[in-house]
Amino acid sequence: MGKARLCFIGAGFHASTNIYPAVIGAGAEIQAIATRDINRSKAALQRFGSSGIPYDNYKTMLEQEDCDGVVVVAQAADHPSLVLDCIQAGKHVFVDKPLGWNAEEAAQIADAAEAAGVVLMVGFMKRYAPVYVKLKELIEGGSLGAARSFQAKFLVDSTLFCKSGEDFMKLAAVHMVDLVRYLFGEAVQVTGFANDNGEFISHTISLKFENGVVGSVYFAGMTAWTRESEGITVTFDHGFATADEVNTLIIHKSENHAELPWKSLAESDTVLTPSASAMSGGYRDLYLRGFVGEIVHFMDCCKEGHTPYSSGRDNVKTMELCDRILTALQ
Known part of the structure; x- marks a missing residue:
């Protein structure tokens, strides 16, 4: 073909x-x-x-x-x-x-x-970023038990294209809003606080999901964050996992110890990262951030007639959650 x-x-x-x-x-x-x-x-x-x-x-x-x-x-x-x-x-x-x-x-x-x-x-694109795909697999696989809570952040200088809290939510933070839906399902409770000053945005939001998972999200859109940053830590029954930026997933599985674990080197983490090579050129970032993955998925859906993960209908629920968050921030 x-x-x-x-x-x-x-x-x-x-x-x-x-x-x-x-x-x-x-x-x-x-x-x-x-x-x-x-x-x-x-x-x-x-x-x-x-x-x-x-x-x-x-x-x-x-x-x-x-x-x-x-x-x-x-x-x-x-x-x-x-x-x-x-x-x-x-x-x-x-x-x-x-x-x-x-x-x-x-x-x-x-x-x-x-x-x-x-x-x-x-x-x-975050749904198709390898670090979040792996985190999703970990949540659904159950190897660390059930997911219980999370902390997420998305921090960026959005002042050039966002002039209000609503602009920021729907042009920038919407990616993280969609990601927590992708990872945990639908939210049943939303609360939040805003400390905005014009195009300088600072939000903290708490959410509870249908499956019982609770979490907090910290958003900032201001010149303080020219070094864009994002991440999420999920706490499970038997460990935790941290997606650090878009290139590292740290997985910690709790262990039972006969003695106090701080007495020796008893704890271990699994750290998943991509390889680094001059041969990756400028494409590495496009793969890690999910841009290539989303296009591949779109092409597959067009060929097979499948419904995309981030379909138009699913997008309605993401925009509903954005609207609910903005209402809670008022």
Whole structure:
């Protein structure tokens, strides 16, 4: 079977830095690119070594191109209308988050995709990052017993693109909101506190899930965090696991000791990390952050007709939780 043939709407900074290179890493073909400027579309095709067709009108592209799927990476406010046009054209769609500014808008788009019978996937790449995939396997596998609680953080300088707490929640922190849903299920209780100052954001949130897991999330979006940082520690019945940034998973399994364990070297951790090589070039980060994994998953869903893990319908629940958190922070 040949390469998956993907068409694209958008060629901005995020698309050019992460999505197009991830598509190449996933082994897909860039069949066509549509932006508002034909020269920009041509430049993007040239930059990524594609002999595909440039467009300055995405509707024309949707009409003329027979492809396996369309990737939409534009401004968040434009995503709903762009995705709905793709659905109307009968195209499978991958769209960068957020899809819909609230749960109601997200539900309307999910309804349209289901009615049309097309694949609709939202780009929550953390679900496909190896460190969080391994953590999910650990939670579901039960080798450390049941998960009981967690602490998570997401800290970034978001001041250039987020001017309010709602902007931050839906343009940046939404990834971590989606991740805790992916790991623990649906939340039944949400409380929180905010200490914001304009575009300087500081949130702490407590959640309880249907399965009994409780946890806290710390969000900060301000210039203090030019060194972006994220992580999550999960406490189980018989140990704990820490996903440190996106490249290390530390697993500690509790042991029974005849004597006090601090008297000797009795404790051990399993530390999972990727290898490091000059041969990885610039692709290593794209794999570890989940960008390549999400594109591979989208291509598989288009080929097999499967529902993506981060489907349009599942996205409704993530946006609902964002809305609930914002209400709790008021």
